[in-house]
Amino acid sequence: MSRGGAPGPGAETVRRRRHLGRGHRGETLAAWALRLKGYRIVARQYRTKLGEIDIIARRGDLVAIVEVKARPTLAAAMDAVGPSAQRRIEGAADLWLSKQKDHARLSIRFDIVAVLPRRWPVHVTDAWRGRW
Template sequence: MRRGRPDGAGARRAAYRRGRRGEWLALAALMLKGYRPLALRFAAAGGEIDLIVRRGATVAFVEVKARPTLAEARDAIGAIKRRRFSRAARAWLGRHPDLAGLTLRADAVFLAGRAWPVHVADAFPIEER
């Protein structure tokens, strides 16, 4: 290993810490908008949801993406990610049938540089199957 360059494990730890920090920043921004957390980092059915929040009659499944630019953050949610995200959302709803009658949507929070998090409501559809 060359001096000053992280090895594979070190790079993964750094990415994990950045991801956790981004999720907490996103949650703080959403809470300031009146959302309350229902779950953090929910994983099931081969997918993961960073945040699940509720405001009134709306439950939002939130994907958080932090990249150097907002454009890169928006592009980071591809078809495979949406499919896995949707599977996890359906699994979560299966465990919480009392919330199924509420408005459900997939939101995204994008973080870039030192800018305030950008919340996009209904960023992509939750796939049925």
């Protein structure tokens, strides 16, 4: 702590690192849950100029664009993916889809996996409808 009781300059870095580690663990748990449901993980942390997709999972011609949220409740996880986040994810999905050779036959779905304390991840399929 610096004088005056405010946290030192490294405190924010430590909090951010802890937050990112928790997010990565949540994404790993979500990916395993999806694999056990028969999905193949195509990409994790897929970054584009428009934003990032946490997980891209595929089962046959169905592609699930998955946002992972670690929250205390399912409602909090669902609320954390608001309209602006949905638009960002949809834009990133557009870019990913445009690079797929078989894009014409693929069905896209937007899902949320909620990673909750002391519970198996909750997979919410079709959490919102994209522009398609």
